[in-house]
Amino acid sequence: MRIDGKQAAADLRKQLSMQVLQLQQEKNIVPGLTVILVGEDPASEVYVRNKVRQTRELGMHSQEIRLPVDIREEALLTRLEQLNQDKDVHGILVQLPLPAHINEAKVLAAINPEKDVDGFHALNSGRLLNGSGDALVPCTPQGCVILAKRHLGEDLSGKHAVVIGRSNIVGKPLAILLLQENCTVTIAHSRTENLAQICRQADILVAAVGRANFVKGDWIKPGATVIDVGINRIEDTEGKTRLVGDVDYQAAVEVAAAITPVPGGVGPMTIACLLKNTLVAARRYG
Amino acid sequence: MRIDGKQAAADLRKQLSMQVLQLQQEKNIVPGLTVILVGEDPASEVYVRNKVRQTRELGMHSQEIRLPVDIREEALLTRLEQLNQDKDVHGILVQLPLPAHINEAKVLAAINPEKDVDGFHALNSGRLLNGSGDALVPCTPQGCVILAKRHLGEDLSGKHAVVIGRSNIVGKPLAILLLQENCTVTIAHSRTENLAQICRQADILVAAVGRANFVKGDWIKPGATVIDVGINRIEDTEGKTRLVGDVDYQAAVEVAAAITPVPGGVGPMTIACLLKNTLVAARRYG
Numbered sequence: 001m002r003i004d005g006k007q008a009a010a011d012l013r014k015q016l017s018m019q020v021l022q023l024q025q026e027k028n029i030v031p032g033l034t035v036i037l038v039g040e041d042p043a044s045e046v047y048v049r050n051k052v053r054q055t056r057e058l059g060m061h062s063q064e065i066r067l068p069v070d071i072r073e074e075a076l077l078t079r080l081e082q083l084n085q086d087k088d089v090h091g092i093l094v095q096l097p098l099p100a101h102i103n104e105a106k107v108l109a110a111i112n113p114e115k116d117v118d119g120f121h122a123l124n125s126g127r128l129l130n131g132s133g134d135a136l137v138p139c140t141p142q143g144c145v146i147l148a149k150r151h152l153g154e155d156l157s158g159k160h161a162v163v164i165g166r167s168n169i170v171g172k173p174l175a176i177l178l179l180q181e182n183c184t185v186t187i188a189h190s191r192t193e194n195l196a197q198i199c200r201q202a203d204i205l206v207a208a209v210g211r212a213n214f215v216k217g218d219w220i221k222p223g224a225t226v227i228d229v230g231i232n233r234i235e236d237t238e239g240k241t242r243l244v245g246d247v248d249y250q251a252a253v254e255v256a257a258a259i260t261p262v263p264g265g266v267g268p269m270t271i272a273c274l275l276k277n278t279l280v281a282a283r284r285y286g
Numbered sequence: 287m288r289i290d291g292k293q294a295a296a297d298l299r300k301q302l303s304m305q306v307l308q309l310q311q312e313k314n315i316v317p318g319l320t321v322i323l324v325g326e327d328p329a330s331e332v333y334v335r336n337k338v339r340q341t342r343e344l345g346m347h348s349q350e351i352r353l354p355v356d357i358r359e360e361a362l363l364t365r366l367e368q369l370n371q372d373k374d375v376h377g378i379l380v381q382l383p384l385p386a387h388i389n390e391a392k393v394l395a396a397i398n399p400e401k402d403v404d405g406f407h408a409l410n411s412g413r414l415l416n417g418s419g420d421a422l423v424p425c426t427p428q429g430c431v432i433l434a435k436r437h438l439g440e441d442l443s444g445k446h447a448v449v450i451g452r453s454n455i456v457g458k459p460l461a462i463l464l465l466q467e468n469c470t471v472t473i474a475h476s477r478t479e480n481l482a483q484i485c486r487q488a489d490i491l492v493a494a495v496g497r498a499n500f501v502k503g504d505w506i507k508p509g510a511t512v513i514d515v516g517i518n519r520i521e522d523t524e525g526k527t528r529l530v531g532d533v534d535y536q537a538a539v540e541v542a543a544a545i546t547p548v549p550g551g552v553g554p555m556t557i558a559c560l561l562k563n564t565l566v567a568a569r570r571y572g
Contacts (some may be wrong), residue, residue, distance in 0.1 A: 017288040042334050105418065112408075121412070122407050122412030122413045122416055122418065123412055123415075124409055124412065125409075125411070125412030125415045125416050126407070126408030126409055126411030126412030126413070126414075126415065127412070128410045128412075128415070129408075129411045129412065129414070129454075129458055129459075130408055130454045130458075131454070132391065132408065132410050155296075156526065157477050158477050158478065158479045160479070160484075166465055168415075168416045169416070171416075172415055172416075172462075172465075175473075176415070176460070179452055179458075179473055179475075182475075182477040184472065184473070184474050184475070184479070184484065186468050186470065186471065186472040186473075187461075187465055187470070187471050187472075189465075189467040189468075189470070190443065191443050191444050191470075192470040193444045193446070193470070198446075198470065203531075209570045232473055281450065
């Protein structure tokens, strides 16, 4: 079975748009997301455009702030501080990557944790790790869990989940989320020995390594649920570029019970979960 | 081989006492640890007494604040805020458990993260998860890693570590530390299926479940390193109470290459790592 991330994202957006309406009716709050884009990286512009469009479609306020590529770090931090104070701004997202002269960690740490809809602030990471329930959780991992549940149902308890990759954005927070879902969780990475053998134990296998077709068909336990976070651009034999995941889809689809395609799997969920975080922030702190 | 936690703790304290001296000579800073004890729980009094004594033995300042069991939460928070501001206090530890009328989470969150030598504040948890290098790390997990390295050497890279238990104090932070050491890490817990089989994969097996003799000898891979975090009081056949770990030591010692005893294993390391954190805090922020 193919797990349809586009449909899952559409379903989530539909839910969210009703909740946005409800929040407006009950508390007169319209969730607002501000996206900061520094410079003119074309890929970043596409992402930001998509975020802005989808935010509006849900009935939320959307604000896009474009800053020159040579902006001083201090000026960016000042702008952030204004947004931290602004009552109408519930979510702040700084589009990465930032120009090299700006300290990314410093900028992310300067976002008010209550508005940190990317969930990258250390305070949100810590709340996630400690399970205190008040974290804003990184978007891609949230999307992965929703997609796994789309096939397996709400209860993931007792499943063995293997996460390949240990980034701050995907691997580590996803491992913590799956642990909260009562999965047994294994985190594997570039230094893991016998990776294939470890993957073959997975009821839920998540690949987040950024290497095209890295996970082979025979690494997958028959009947497993496979979530492919990778988005890799490769050239096919005719010289055309196309997007593929971290999993060899053609081989994997024969073995797995369910698998997310690339594109159309995890990707669409990420923005939908960003909008969810904006709603959560507006509800909680708005 | 028996991993001698008492000796490891003594070695660490010796190192620390030299570093304390050095910090005093170079920067005229004497690390200071303040322990707050609310009420008169006898077990807590023993812990606090040990902490105070060892702090002094290392040449650090030690302050013990005793507060009545019926203190109002507000008053405790006010006292904490004074300590947060006090330049001579580098580490603050609130001895747990607190009386039932006090919100433990709220109190822990009120400690200045720079002085949070228990490493329980969400900001420190998040820094640990994100690997930003500026966390104050919970003491028992630190001790576990030191003990594992005492047998395996500094490089744990590629080892498969299985941690049984997912508490905020031990299991989760330890899993993150082992991941930083480039171990492949599996976190198992009460909902894990085929636990014995999962444990048998472990090059490093850590038990932190709080159940006497829970881990059997045949759950251990021959040649594994076993770290036993449990401290359980049981009655023997003659009605005498004694302390045992989470691992069936007699059986395990026949299979494992190295194992920590209980008592005399992880226990002594915890206070030593608390003193280490106090030194780190004094160096970093003093």
